[in-house]
Amino acid sequence: MxxxxxxxxxxxxxxxxxxxxxxxxxxxxxxxxxxxxxxxxxxxxxxxxxxxxxxxxxxxxxxxxxxxxxxxxxxxxxxxxxxxxxxxxxxxxxxxxxxxxxxxxxxxxxxxxxxxxxxxxxxxxxxxxxxxxxxxxxxxxxxxxxxxxxxxxxxxxxxxxxxxFDFAEPYKIDLESFMQKNYHFNVRLERFAYLTGRSLATFKRDFQKIFGTSPRHWLQQKRLDQARYLIQEKGQTASNIYLDLGFENLSHFSYAFKNVFGVSPTELSPAIRGK
Missing domain, CATH: 2.60.120.810 (Jelly Rolls)
Structure with a gap:
């Protein structure tokens, strides 16, 4: 093959x-x-x-x-x-x-x-x-x-x-709504900035005003919070969700998860906790 x-x-x-x-x-x-x-x-x-x-x-x-x-x-x-x-x-x-x-x-x-x-x-x-x-x-x-x-x-x-044949570039749109809808896409901050009609510097500045933190910190926390919900409440496994939530590999996802929540994704699983 x-x-x-x-x-x-x-x-x-x-x-x-x-x-x-x-x-x-x-x-x-x-x-x-x-x-x-x-x-x-x-x-x-x-x-x-x-x-x-x-x-x-x-x-x-x-x-x-x-x-x-x-x-x-x-x-x-x-x-x-x-x-x-x-x-x-x-x-x-x-x-x-x-x-x-x-x-x-x-x-x-x-x-x-x-x-x-x-x-x-x-x-x-x-x-x-x-x-x-x-x-x-x-x-x-x-x-x-x-x-x-x-x-x-x-x-x-x-x-x-x-x-x-519409050659217009993206125009400035509502940043909060866009990020809440698209946080799970694993793309560079420059892409998010471009798609919201902003320079990278303006994107970071507007982001800080709206969310009170940096884009990188907010994205990781948002993705991890959703991961915890899917594992703890919906019975999902880390291997099934990490890509969908914007993480590049399972080991990085597991490390970040344990670093924030104090337990690994496996330890939080209902099947494991029920034993």
Whole structure:
């Protein structure tokens, strides 16, 4: 069995392949993205809703959002997916070339299903064939395939132009509400600052005024408090929740938990305390 792998190509089209369930990945989506699932199943979660996808599905994922995912390979087979990243430079070039612009305020929805028409299916299969032969190593060809994707999806869902060609950056939003909703995403403070429409310095200053402490201290305490609730009241185990709460590894989570509460997550478990 070959090891799990992810294409390391720096181009706008990336092929991923896994043999094992994967919960790892970038939780910040910086570019407009088309996600095609060739084999396996995928669960995406934007903090408000879970989106389940089966093999053969195609989705459009809006940029500048926080997202978690779980990839499930088929039994004794590989999970396979293609991600087509539509960067701002490519989209601006396309907008100018074809005279397509955003006409109205974009939807607040994060993820959109796209019906895979015969032409779209043919396009996606061609990308898989490129991967098998040579990968996505030719920048000029990759740019053409990105534009081809845009033409195909705008034909079936023209309203996506209001998202694709909206080039505005995040504006200043309510910091307390945003952090209460997104504290469990494991991203850098710079990401939180950007998504709330602030510089890092302004983010830290506003955070201190609202919460009375630093972002790092508040994030760890908030995550640990939720962990204690899930373990003590809901019977969850540390291994099942540490990633969902924004911790990078189990050992760091267990150390931080015991340092704050004086007991390990295992010792706090109802099953252990009941013995």
């Amino acid at each position: 070959t090891p799990d792998k992810v294409s390391t190509s720096s181009t706008g089209i990336v092929y991923s392949c896994y043999h094992n369930i994967s919960r790892e990945g970038e939780h910040f989506v910086p570019e407009q993205t088309l996600s095609y699932l060739a084999a396996g199943s995928l669960v995406l979660n934007d903090g408000k809703k879970a989106y389940n996808a089966a093999a053969g599905s195609l989705r459009f994922i809006k940029r500048n959002q926080l997202l978690k995912f779980v990839k499930h390979p088929p039994e004794k087979q590989e999970f396979q997916s293609l991600s087509i990243y539509l960067d701002q430079e490519t989209l601006k070039e396309f907008s100018k070339e074809y005279g397509i612009t955003a006409a109205e305020k974009q939807s607040q929805q994060s993820i959109f299903d796209i019906k895979p028409t015969p032409l779209i299916k043919s396009y996606l299969h061609s990308l898989l064939e490129y991967q098998q032969v040579n990968g996505f190593t030719n920048p000029a060809l990759t740019k053409l395939k990105q534009k081809e994707a845009l033409l195909l999806i705008l034909e079936v869902q023209p309203d996506l132009k209001n998202i694709l």
